[in-house]
Amino acid sequence: MTTSxxxxxxxxxxxxxxxxxxxxxRSTFYDWRAKRRAPRCIKLPNGDLRIRRSDLDHWLDDREDAV
Known part of the structure; x- marks a missing residue:
């Protein structure tokens, strides 16, 4: 895997x-977060949230419909 x-x-x-x-x-995302249905988040000391690209991609993969 390359550095980039x-x-x-x-x-x-x-x-x-x-x-x-x-x-x-934003309110939908916070609703998902309250229901523990959102991707994993990092809460910064100032209260802001960050989401790792890999966590978002994994979360999306888990929701893919395999029809």
């Missing part, structure tokens, strides 16, 4: 970036 590939998998996304990618509102 490792870096992109370890990239920390902002909540805004994740919501834009998923096309959901």
């Amino acid at each position: 590939a490792v870096r992109s998998r370890d990239e920390k996304l902002t909540l805004t970036e994740v919501c834009e990618e998923l096309k959901v509102s």
